[in-house]
Amino acid sequence: MRLIGQGRTADIFEYSPGEIMKLYHADFPEAVVRHEFRITEMVGSKGLHIPEARFLHKEGNRLGIVFERIEGQTLLALLLGQILSAEETARMMAECHYGLHMQKDEERALPGQKHILEQAMMRVPMLGESEKQKVLADLRALPEHSQICHGDFHPDNVMLERVGGRCRVIDWMTGMSGDPAGDVARTWVILKSASLPEQAAAELHQAFETARSLLLDGYIEHYLRLSGMTWEQLEAWILPVAAARLDENLPEGEARHVLRFVRERLASH
Template identity: 40%
Template structure:
Protein backbone atom coordinates (compact mmCIF):
# COMPACT_ATOMS: atom_id res chain seq x y z
CA UNK A 1 0.00 0.00 0.00
CA UNK A 2 1.14 3.53 -0.75
CA UNK A 3 1.43 5.86 2.25
CA UNK A 4 -0.39 9.15 1.65
CA UNK A 5 -0.19 10.87 5.04
CA UNK A 6 0.48 10.16 8.69
CA UNK A 7 -0.21 11.52 12.14
CA UNK A 8 0.39 10.56 15.76
CA UNK A 9 -2.46 8.05 15.95
CA UNK A 10 -2.86 6.77 12.38
CA UNK A 11 -1.49 6.52 8.85
CA UNK A 12 -3.44 7.04 5.62
CA UNK A 13 -2.86 4.63 2.73
CA UNK A 14 -4.15 4.44 -0.83
CA UNK A 15 -6.84 1.82 -1.40
CA UNK A 16 -6.99 -0.55 -4.38
CA UNK A 17 -10.18 1.31 -5.32
CA UNK A 18 -9.03 4.81 -6.26
CA UNK A 19 -12.04 6.55 -4.72
CA UNK A 20 -11.20 5.21 -1.25
CA UNK A 21 -8.42 5.37 1.36
CA UNK A 22 -7.55 3.21 4.36
CA UNK A 23 -6.93 4.88 7.72
CA UNK A 24 -4.75 2.46 9.72
CA UNK A 25 -4.37 3.20 13.41
CA UNK A 26 -1.01 2.72 15.08
CA UNK A 27 -0.37 -0.43 17.06
CA UNK A 28 -1.62 -0.16 20.60
CA UNK A 29 -4.17 2.54 19.86
CA UNK A 30 -7.36 1.70 21.82
CA UNK A 31 -9.82 -0.31 19.77
CA UNK A 32 -12.72 1.30 21.62
CA UNK A 33 -11.64 4.70 20.28
CA UNK A 34 -11.64 3.28 16.74
CA UNK A 35 -15.14 1.91 17.19
CA UNK A 36 -16.17 5.31 18.48
CA UNK A 37 -14.77 7.07 15.40
CA UNK A 38 -16.69 4.70 13.13
CA UNK A 39 -19.97 5.24 14.99
CA UNK A 40 -19.64 9.03 15.21
CA UNK A 41 -18.62 9.31 11.55
CA UNK A 42 -21.73 7.40 10.52
CA UNK A 43 -23.92 9.80 12.48
CA UNK A 44 -22.15 12.90 11.17
CA UNK A 45 -22.55 11.83 7.54
CA UNK A 46 -26.25 11.38 8.22
CA UNK A 47 -26.45 14.99 9.37
CA UNK A 48 -25.31 16.29 6.00
CA UNK A 49 -21.94 17.54 7.25
CA UNK A 50 -19.20 17.76 4.63
CA UNK A 51 -17.24 14.83 6.06
CA UNK A 52 -15.82 11.82 4.17
CA UNK A 53 -18.19 8.87 3.82
CA UNK A 54 -17.04 5.68 5.49
CA UNK A 55 -17.49 2.13 4.27
CA UNK A 56 -16.27 -0.49 6.74
CA UNK A 57 -13.62 -1.43 9.28
CA UNK A 58 -10.58 -3.55 8.40
CA UNK A 59 -7.77 -5.46 10.11
CA UNK A 60 -4.46 -5.32 8.22
CA UNK A 61 -1.12 -6.58 9.56
CA UNK A 62 -2.67 -6.76 13.04
CA UNK A 63 -3.64 -3.09 12.82
CA UNK A 64 -7.21 -1.85 12.92
CA UNK A 65 -8.42 0.58 10.31
CA UNK A 66 -11.37 2.24 8.60
CA UNK A 67 -12.00 2.57 4.86
CA UNK A 68 -13.11 6.09 3.94
CA UNK A 69 -14.07 7.99 0.83
CA UNK A 70 -11.03 9.59 -0.79
CA UNK A 71 -11.51 13.33 -0.88
CA UNK A 72 -9.70 15.90 -3.00
CA UNK A 73 -7.82 18.81 -1.52
CA UNK A 74 -5.09 19.72 0.96
CA UNK A 75 -5.28 20.38 4.68
CA UNK A 76 -5.58 23.92 5.88
CA UNK A 77 -2.28 23.42 7.72
CA UNK A 78 -0.56 22.67 4.42
CA UNK A 79 -2.12 25.78 2.86
CA UNK A 80 -0.92 27.88 5.81
CA UNK A 81 2.66 26.66 5.52
CA UNK A 82 2.71 26.95 1.73
CA UNK A 83 0.96 30.30 1.44
CA UNK A 84 1.39 32.09 4.79
CA UNK A 85 0.14 35.37 3.29
CA UNK A 86 -3.35 33.79 3.30
CA UNK A 87 -3.32 33.43 7.10
CA UNK A 88 -6.13 35.97 7.70
CA UNK A 89 -8.40 34.47 5.04
CA UNK A 90 -7.78 30.88 6.11
CA UNK A 91 -8.22 31.61 9.80
CA UNK A 92 -11.57 33.25 9.09
CA UNK A 93 -12.58 30.29 6.93
CA UNK A 94 -11.76 27.95 9.82
CA UNK A 95 -13.96 30.01 12.15
CA UNK A 96 -16.82 30.03 9.64
CA UNK A 97 -16.70 26.25 9.20
CA UNK A 98 -16.66 25.72 12.96
CA UNK A 99 -19.55 28.09 13.58
CA UNK A 100 -21.56 26.33 10.87
CA UNK A 101 -21.08 22.97 12.59
CA UNK A 102 -22.20 24.46 15.87
CA UNK A 103 -25.57 25.44 14.43
CA UNK A 104 -26.52 21.75 14.21
CA UNK A 105 -28.73 20.66 17.08
CA UNK A 106 -28.46 17.03 18.13
CA UNK A 107 -30.81 14.52 19.65
CA UNK A 108 -30.18 10.86 20.31
CA UNK A 109 -30.87 8.88 17.14
CA UNK A 110 -32.52 5.49 17.20
CA UNK A 111 -29.90 3.04 18.39
CA UNK A 112 -27.28 5.74 19.03
CA UNK A 113 -26.76 8.01 22.03
CA UNK A 114 -24.38 10.93 21.57
CA UNK A 115 -21.64 11.26 24.16
CA UNK A 116 -21.85 14.47 26.19
CA UNK A 117 -18.94 16.89 25.92
CA UNK A 118 -18.94 17.79 29.63
CA UNK A 119 -19.03 14.15 30.71
CA UNK A 120 -16.17 13.24 28.39
CA UNK A 121 -14.09 16.12 29.76
CA UNK A 122 -14.80 15.06 33.33
CA UNK A 123 -13.68 11.48 32.64
CA UNK A 124 -10.48 12.71 31.01
CA UNK A 125 -9.72 15.15 33.84
CA UNK A 126 -10.21 12.45 36.47
CA UNK A 127 -7.63 10.29 34.66
CA UNK A 128 -5.09 13.05 33.89
CA UNK A 129 -1.75 11.70 35.20
CA UNK A 130 0.03 15.00 35.85
CA UNK A 131 -2.66 16.53 38.05
CA UNK A 132 -2.95 16.09 41.80
CA UNK A 133 -6.27 15.03 43.30
CA UNK A 134 -6.92 18.54 44.63
CA UNK A 135 -6.28 20.00 41.18
CA UNK A 136 -8.60 17.49 39.52
CA UNK A 137 -11.35 18.30 42.01
CA UNK A 138 -10.96 22.05 41.46
CA UNK A 139 -11.10 21.69 37.65
CA UNK A 140 -14.13 19.38 37.77
CA UNK A 141 -15.95 21.79 40.07
CA UNK A 142 -15.24 24.61 37.58
CA UNK A 143 -16.51 22.40 34.75
CA UNK A 144 -19.76 21.65 36.57
CA UNK A 145 -20.51 25.36 36.84
CA UNK A 146 -20.44 25.76 33.05
CA UNK A 147 -23.66 25.56 31.01
CA UNK A 148 -24.40 22.38 29.07
CA UNK A 149 -25.60 22.35 25.46
CA UNK A 150 -26.90 20.11 22.69
CA UNK A 151 -25.02 21.23 19.58
CA UNK A 152 -22.67 19.21 17.39
CA UNK A 153 -19.09 19.47 18.69
CA UNK A 154 -16.09 18.13 16.76
CA UNK A 155 -13.73 17.81 19.72
CA UNK A 156 -10.50 18.25 17.75
CA UNK A 157 -11.10 21.09 15.30
CA UNK A 158 -7.80 22.50 14.02
CA UNK A 159 -6.11 23.33 10.67
CA UNK A 160 -4.91 19.77 10.05
CA UNK A 161 -8.48 18.44 10.35
CA UNK A 162 -9.87 20.80 7.71
CA UNK A 163 -9.33 19.88 4.05
CA UNK A 164 -9.75 22.60 1.43
CA UNK A 165 -10.66 21.77 -2.15
CA UNK A 166 -13.63 22.22 -4.46
CA UNK A 167 -15.52 22.07 -1.19
CA UNK A 168 -14.26 22.22 2.36
CA UNK A 169 -14.23 19.06 4.45
CA UNK A 170 -13.99 18.42 8.19
CA UNK A 171 -12.26 15.13 8.98
CA UNK A 172 -11.38 12.93 12.01
CA UNK A 173 -14.61 12.72 14.00
CA UNK A 174 -13.45 10.31 16.71
CA UNK A 175 -14.05 12.92 19.42
CA UNK A 176 -17.44 14.14 18.16
CA UNK A 177 -19.93 14.87 20.96
CA UNK A 178 -23.05 16.83 21.86
CA UNK A 179 -22.48 19.86 24.05
CA UNK A 180 -21.83 23.55 24.46
CA UNK A 181 -20.13 25.10 21.40
CA UNK A 182 -18.07 27.33 23.71
CA UNK A 183 -16.29 24.22 24.97
CA UNK A 184 -15.52 23.07 21.43
CA UNK A 185 -14.20 26.50 20.46
CA UNK A 186 -12.08 26.55 23.61
CA UNK A 187 -10.56 23.24 22.54
CA UNK A 188 -9.54 24.83 19.23
CA UNK A 189 -7.94 27.77 21.04
CA UNK A 190 -6.01 25.44 23.34
CA UNK A 191 -4.72 23.51 20.31
CA UNK A 192 -3.72 26.67 18.46
CA UNK A 193 -1.90 28.00 21.52
CA UNK A 194 -0.26 24.88 22.92
CA UNK A 195 -0.13 22.00 20.43
CA UNK A 196 3.28 20.60 19.49
CA UNK A 197 3.61 20.32 15.73
CA UNK A 198 4.06 16.91 14.03
CA UNK A 199 7.61 15.54 14.16
CA UNK A 200 7.59 14.80 10.44
CA UNK A 201 6.88 18.45 9.54
CA UNK A 202 9.96 20.14 7.97
CA UNK A 203 11.70 22.60 10.28
CA UNK A 204 11.06 25.57 7.97
CA UNK A 205 7.32 24.90 7.96
CA UNK A 206 7.37 24.47 11.73
CA UNK A 207 8.95 27.90 12.07
CA UNK A 208 6.27 29.41 9.83
CA UNK A 209 3.45 27.92 11.91
CA UNK A 210 5.09 28.90 15.19
CA UNK A 211 5.36 32.48 13.96
CA UNK A 212 1.69 32.52 12.89
CA UNK A 213 -0.03 30.54 15.63
CA UNK A 214 -1.01 33.50 17.81
CA UNK A 215 -2.31 35.42 14.79
CA UNK A 216 -4.32 32.37 13.66
CA UNK A 217 -5.84 32.08 17.13
CA UNK A 218 -6.68 35.79 17.28
CA UNK A 219 -8.32 35.93 13.83
CA UNK A 220 -10.18 32.65 14.40
CA UNK A 221 -11.39 33.78 17.84
CA UNK A 222 -12.60 37.18 16.60
CA UNK A 223 -14.48 35.78 13.60
CA UNK A 224 -15.94 32.85 15.52
CA UNK A 225 -17.25 35.16 18.26
CA UNK A 226 -18.89 37.37 15.63
CA UNK A 227 -20.69 34.44 14.03
CA UNK A 228 -21.62 32.49 17.16
CA UNK A 229 -22.57 35.35 19.43
CA UNK A 230 -20.41 33.83 22.18
CA UNK A 231 -18.29 36.27 24.16
CA UNK A 232 -14.60 35.86 24.92
CA UNK A 233 -15.46 35.21 28.57
CA UNK A 234 -17.90 32.42 27.67
CA UNK A 235 -15.25 30.65 25.59
CA UNK A 236 -12.26 31.30 27.85
CA UNK A 237 -14.19 29.81 30.79
CA UNK A 238 -13.87 26.41 29.10
CA UNK A 239 -10.09 26.62 28.59
CA UNK A 240 -9.33 25.28 32.09
CA UNK A 241 -11.27 21.98 31.80
CA UNK A 242 -10.33 21.50 28.14
CA UNK A 243 -6.60 21.95 28.85
CA UNK A 244 -6.79 19.63 31.87
CA UNK A 245 -8.63 16.95 29.88
CA UNK A 246 -6.06 17.01 27.08
CA UNK A 247 -3.39 15.95 29.58
CA UNK A 248 -4.84 12.43 29.31
CA UNK A 249 -4.33 12.17 25.53
CA UNK A 250 -1.65 10.67 23.27
CA UNK A 251 0.44 13.83 22.98
CA UNK A 252 4.15 14.66 23.46
CA UNK A 253 5.44 15.36 26.95
CA UNK A 254 6.41 18.88 25.96
CA UNK A 255 2.83 19.71 25.10
CA UNK A 256 1.62 18.21 28.35
CA UNK A 257 3.95 20.51 30.27
CA UNK A 258 2.59 23.53 28.39
CA UNK A 259 -0.95 22.46 29.24
CA UNK A 260 -0.01 21.93 32.87
CA UNK A 261 1.17 25.54 33.02
CA UNK A 262 -2.17 26.69 31.56
CA UNK A 263 -4.13 24.66 34.11
CA UNK A 264 -2.12 25.89 37.07
CA UNK A 265 -2.28 29.49 35.90
CA UNK A 266 -6.09 29.22 35.63
CA UNK A 267 -6.21 27.69 39.11
CA UNK A 268 -4.09 30.53 40.50
CA UNK A 269 -1.14 28.24 41.22
CA UNK A 270 2.53 28.90 40.35
CA UNK A 271 3.85 27.50 37.07
CA UNK A 272 6.64 24.99 36.88
CA UNK A 273 10.05 26.32 37.86
Protein backbone atom coordinates in the same frame (compact mmCIF):
# COMPACT_ATOMS: atom_id res chain seq x y z
CA MET B 1 -2.00 -0.26 -1.39
CA ARG B 2 0.07 2.90 -1.59
CA LEU B 3 0.94 4.74 1.62
CA ILE B 4 -0.04 8.41 1.32
CA GLY B 5 0.14 9.64 4.93
CA GLN B 6 1.28 8.76 8.43
CA GLY B 7 0.18 9.86 11.89
CA ARG B 8 0.77 9.00 15.53
CA THR B 9 -1.98 6.36 15.60
CA ALA B 10 -2.59 5.34 11.99
CA ASP B 11 -1.30 5.18 8.42
CA ILE B 12 -3.32 6.40 5.44
CA PHE B 13 -3.42 4.30 2.28
CA GLU B 14 -5.03 4.55 -1.12
CA TYR B 15 -7.71 1.86 -1.04
CA SER B 16 -9.60 2.15 -4.33
CA PRO B 17 -10.54 4.92 -6.74
CA GLY B 18 -12.33 7.49 -4.61
CA GLU B 19 -11.49 5.81 -1.29
CA ILE B 20 -8.73 5.86 1.32
CA MET B 21 -8.13 3.62 4.32
CA LYS B 22 -7.08 4.86 7.73
CA LEU B 23 -5.26 1.79 9.07
CA TYR B 24 -4.56 1.93 12.79
CA HIS B 25 -1.38 0.61 14.34
CA ALA B 26 -1.57 -2.94 15.67
CA ASP B 27 -1.43 -1.84 19.33
CA PHE B 28 -4.28 0.66 18.94
CA PRO B 29 -7.51 -0.49 20.69
CA GLU B 30 -10.03 -1.88 18.22
CA ALA B 31 -12.89 -0.57 20.37
CA VAL B 32 -11.68 2.99 19.74
CA VAL B 33 -11.54 2.41 15.97
CA ARG B 34 -15.09 1.05 16.01
CA HIS B 35 -16.12 4.06 18.09
CA GLU B 36 -14.72 6.45 15.47
CA PHE B 37 -16.60 4.58 12.75
CA ARG B 38 -19.91 4.86 14.65
CA ILE B 39 -19.40 8.55 15.47
CA THR B 40 -18.55 9.39 11.84
CA GLU B 41 -21.63 7.51 10.62
CA MET B 42 -23.87 9.36 13.10
CA VAL B 43 -22.46 12.79 12.26
CA GLY B 44 -22.62 12.05 8.54
CA SER B 45 -26.30 11.17 8.86
CA LYS B 46 -26.94 14.79 9.92
CA GLY B 47 -25.90 15.96 6.46
CA LEU B 48 -22.67 17.65 7.54
CA HIS B 49 -19.80 17.99 5.08
CA ILE B 50 -17.53 15.20 6.29
CA PRO B 51 -15.91 12.24 4.52
CA GLU B 52 -18.30 9.29 4.45
CA ALA B 53 -17.17 6.34 6.61
CA ARG B 54 -17.92 3.33 4.37
CA PHE B 55 -16.83 0.20 6.22
CA LEU B 56 -14.33 -1.37 8.60
CA HIS B 57 -11.50 -3.39 7.11
CA LYS B 58 -9.08 -5.81 8.79
CA GLU B 59 -5.54 -5.96 7.41
CA GLY B 60 -3.58 -8.66 9.26
CA ASN B 61 -3.63 -7.67 12.94
CA ARG B 62 -4.63 -4.06 12.18
CA LEU B 63 -8.13 -2.59 11.91
CA GLY B 64 -8.90 0.25 9.56
CA ILE B 65 -11.75 2.42 8.32
CA VAL B 66 -12.37 2.94 4.62
CA PHE B 67 -13.44 6.52 3.93
CA GLU B 68 -14.58 8.52 0.93
CA ARG B 69 -11.47 10.20 -0.47
CA ILE B 70 -11.39 14.01 -0.33
CA GLU B 71 -9.31 15.55 -3.11
CA GLY B 72 -7.59 18.51 -1.53
CA GLN B 73 -5.26 19.57 1.27
CA THR B 74 -5.62 20.45 4.92
CA LEU B 75 -5.78 24.09 5.92
CA LEU B 76 -2.53 23.59 7.85
CA ALA B 77 -0.73 22.34 4.74
CA LEU B 78 -2.08 25.26 2.71
CA LEU B 79 -1.03 27.70 5.44
CA LEU B 80 2.49 26.30 5.77
CA GLY B 81 2.80 26.20 1.99
CA GLN B 82 1.88 29.90 1.91
CA ILE B 83 -1.06 29.14 -0.38
CA LEU B 84 -3.40 30.57 2.25
CA SER B 85 -2.62 33.48 4.56
CA ALA B 86 -3.17 33.19 8.32
CA GLU B 87 -6.14 35.55 7.96
CA GLU B 88 -7.76 33.43 5.21
CA THR B 89 -7.15 30.24 7.19
CA ALA B 90 -8.67 31.78 10.33
CA ARG B 91 -11.79 32.88 8.46
CA MET B 92 -12.30 29.46 6.84
CA MET B 93 -11.83 27.70 10.19
CA ALA B 94 -14.36 29.95 11.92
CA GLU B 95 -16.98 29.60 9.18
CA CYS B 96 -16.55 25.84 9.02
CA HIS B 97 -16.66 25.40 12.81
CA TYR B 98 -19.73 27.60 13.16
CA GLY B 99 -21.44 25.56 10.45
CA LEU B 100 -20.97 22.38 12.49
CA HIS B 101 -22.31 24.00 15.63
CA MET B 102 -25.55 25.04 13.94
CA GLN B 103 -26.54 21.36 13.88
CA LYS B 104 -28.09 19.87 17.04
CA ASP B 105 -27.73 16.31 18.28
CA GLU B 106 -31.45 16.10 19.03
CA GLU B 107 -31.34 12.46 20.06
CA ARG B 108 -28.17 12.98 22.16
CA ALA B 109 -26.72 9.99 20.35
CA LEU B 110 -23.17 11.33 20.58
CA PRO B 111 -21.06 11.13 23.75
CA GLY B 112 -21.64 14.02 26.17
CA GLN B 113 -19.03 16.79 26.28
CA LYS B 114 -18.96 17.23 30.06
CA HIS B 115 -18.68 13.50 30.68
CA ILE B 116 -15.77 13.18 28.24
CA LEU B 117 -13.91 16.12 29.77
CA GLU B 118 -14.49 14.88 33.33
CA GLN B 119 -13.29 11.36 32.55
CA ALA B 120 -10.17 12.68 30.80
CA MET B 121 -9.31 15.15 33.55
CA MET B 122 -9.68 12.57 36.33
CA ARG B 123 -7.11 10.35 34.58
CA VAL B 124 -4.42 13.07 34.49
CA PRO B 125 -1.56 11.99 36.76
CA MET B 126 0.13 15.43 36.79
CA LEU B 127 -2.76 17.07 38.68
CA GLY B 128 -3.37 16.54 42.39
CA GLU B 129 -6.77 15.57 43.78
CA SER B 130 -7.53 19.07 45.11
CA GLU B 131 -6.63 20.58 41.72
CA LYS B 132 -8.93 18.14 39.95
CA GLN B 133 -11.82 18.93 42.30
CA LYS B 134 -11.47 22.68 41.63
CA VAL B 135 -11.55 22.14 37.87
CA LEU B 136 -14.43 19.69 38.22
CA ALA B 137 -16.48 22.27 40.15
CA ASP B 138 -15.95 24.74 37.29
CA LEU B 139 -16.93 22.14 34.69
CA ARG B 140 -20.13 21.12 36.46
CA ALA B 141 -21.26 24.76 36.67
CA LEU B 142 -21.04 25.23 32.90
CA PRO B 143 -24.11 25.16 30.59
CA GLU B 144 -25.55 21.97 29.11
CA HIS B 145 -26.13 22.03 25.36
CA SER B 146 -26.56 19.44 22.61
CA GLN B 147 -24.90 20.95 19.54
CA ILE B 148 -22.63 18.77 17.43
CA CYS B 149 -19.03 19.41 18.49
CA HIS B 150 -15.88 18.01 16.91
CA GLY B 151 -13.71 17.87 20.03
CA ASP B 152 -10.42 18.29 18.16
CA PHE B 153 -11.00 21.07 15.65
CA HIS B 154 -7.76 22.55 14.28
CA PRO B 155 -6.37 23.39 10.82
CA ASP B 156 -4.92 19.92 10.25
CA ASN B 157 -8.40 18.40 10.66
CA VAL B 158 -10.04 20.62 8.03
CA MET B 159 -9.55 19.83 4.36
CA LEU B 160 -10.23 22.26 1.53
CA GLU B 161 -11.58 20.51 -1.56
CA ARG B 162 -9.53 21.13 -4.68
CA VAL B 163 -12.68 21.52 -6.78
CA GLY B 164 -15.37 23.77 -5.37
CA GLY B 165 -13.37 25.04 -2.40
CA ARG B 166 -15.63 23.48 0.23
CA CYS B 167 -14.22 22.67 3.69
CA ARG B 168 -14.60 19.09 4.96
CA VAL B 169 -13.88 18.20 8.59
CA ILE B 170 -12.03 14.93 9.18
CA ASP B 171 -11.08 12.73 12.18
CA TRP B 172 -14.29 12.44 14.18
CA MET B 173 -13.03 10.10 16.91
CA THR B 174 -13.65 12.85 19.47
CA GLY B 175 -17.08 13.87 18.15
CA MET B 176 -19.48 14.81 20.93
CA SER B 177 -22.70 16.58 21.89
CA GLY B 178 -22.26 19.76 23.90
CA ASP B 179 -21.72 23.49 24.14
CA PRO B 180 -20.04 25.14 21.14
CA ALA B 181 -18.20 27.44 23.57
CA GLY B 182 -16.38 24.38 24.93
CA ASP B 183 -15.50 23.22 21.42
CA VAL B 184 -14.12 26.64 20.49
CA ALA B 185 -12.21 26.75 23.79
CA ARG B 186 -10.62 23.43 22.84
CA THR B 187 -9.44 24.95 19.55
CA TRP B 188 -8.12 27.99 21.44
CA VAL B 189 -6.08 25.74 23.76
CA ILE B 190 -4.71 23.72 20.83
CA LEU B 191 -3.68 26.77 18.82
CA LYS B 192 -2.18 28.41 21.90
CA SER B 193 0.00 25.45 22.89
CA ALA B 194 0.44 23.09 19.94
CA SER B 195 3.70 22.64 18.07
CA LEU B 196 4.62 20.89 14.86
CA PRO B 197 6.35 17.49 15.08
CA GLU B 198 10.04 17.80 15.93
CA GLN B 199 11.03 16.18 12.64
CA ALA B 200 9.30 18.93 10.63
CA ALA B 201 11.69 21.18 8.71
CA ALA B 202 12.99 24.27 10.53
CA GLU B 203 11.38 26.61 8.00
CA LEU B 204 7.96 25.01 8.69
CA HIS B 205 8.39 25.55 12.43
CA GLN B 206 9.26 29.17 11.75
CA ALA B 207 6.27 29.63 9.43
CA PHE B 208 3.91 28.11 11.99
CA GLU B 209 5.18 30.27 14.87
CA THR B 210 4.93 33.37 12.71
CA ALA B 211 1.31 32.59 11.78
CA ARG B 212 0.14 31.30 15.19
CA SER B 213 -1.03 34.59 16.77
CA LEU B 214 -2.70 35.86 13.61
CA LEU B 215 -4.44 32.51 13.16
CA LEU B 216 -5.65 32.29 16.75
CA ASP B 217 -6.81 35.90 17.04
CA GLY B 218 -8.45 35.88 13.62
CA TYR B 219 -10.27 32.59 14.22
CA ILE B 220 -11.67 33.68 17.60
CA GLU B 221 -12.66 37.16 16.38
CA HIS B 222 -14.43 35.80 13.31
CA TYR B 223 -16.19 32.98 15.21
CA LEU B 224 -17.49 35.34 17.90
CA ARG B 225 -18.78 37.71 15.22
CA LEU B 226 -20.57 34.92 13.34
CA SER B 227 -22.08 33.23 16.38
CA GLY B 228 -22.83 36.06 18.77
CA MET B 229 -20.94 34.14 21.46
CA THR B 230 -19.07 36.27 23.99
CA TRP B 231 -15.44 35.91 25.02
CA GLU B 232 -16.66 35.34 28.62
CA GLN B 233 -18.77 32.34 27.54
CA LEU B 234 -15.78 30.83 25.74
CA GLU B 235 -13.26 31.62 28.48
CA ALA B 236 -15.31 29.79 31.11
CA TRP B 237 -14.50 26.52 29.32
CA ILE B 238 -10.76 27.08 28.89
CA LEU B 239 -9.61 25.71 32.27
CA PRO B 240 -11.51 22.37 32.12
CA VAL B 241 -10.64 21.89 28.46
CA ALA B 242 -6.94 22.55 29.12
CA ALA B 243 -6.92 20.21 32.13
CA ALA B 244 -8.53 17.42 30.07
CA ARG B 245 -5.94 17.93 27.31
CA LEU B 246 -3.26 16.74 29.74
CA ASP B 247 -4.75 13.24 29.40
CA GLU B 248 -3.47 13.09 25.83
CA ASN B 249 -0.10 11.82 24.69
CA LEU B 250 1.30 15.32 24.20
CA PRO B 251 4.94 16.06 23.36
CA GLU B 252 6.87 16.77 26.55
CA GLY B 253 7.30 20.49 25.90
CA GLU B 254 3.62 20.99 25.07
CA ALA B 255 2.53 19.01 28.16
CA ARG B 256 4.69 21.24 30.39
CA HIS B 257 3.23 24.35 28.74
CA VAL B 258 -0.38 23.20 29.26
CA LEU B 259 0.27 22.09 32.85
CA ARG B 260 1.81 25.46 33.70
CA PHE B 261 -1.16 27.21 32.08
CA VAL B 262 -3.67 25.11 34.10
CA ARG B 263 -1.88 25.82 37.37
CA GLU B 264 -1.68 29.55 36.64
CA ARG B 265 -5.43 29.57 36.00
CA LEU B 266 -6.09 27.65 39.21
CA ALA B 267 -3.91 30.07 41.19
CA SER B 268 -5.90 33.02 39.89
CA HIS B 269 -9.25 31.54 41.03
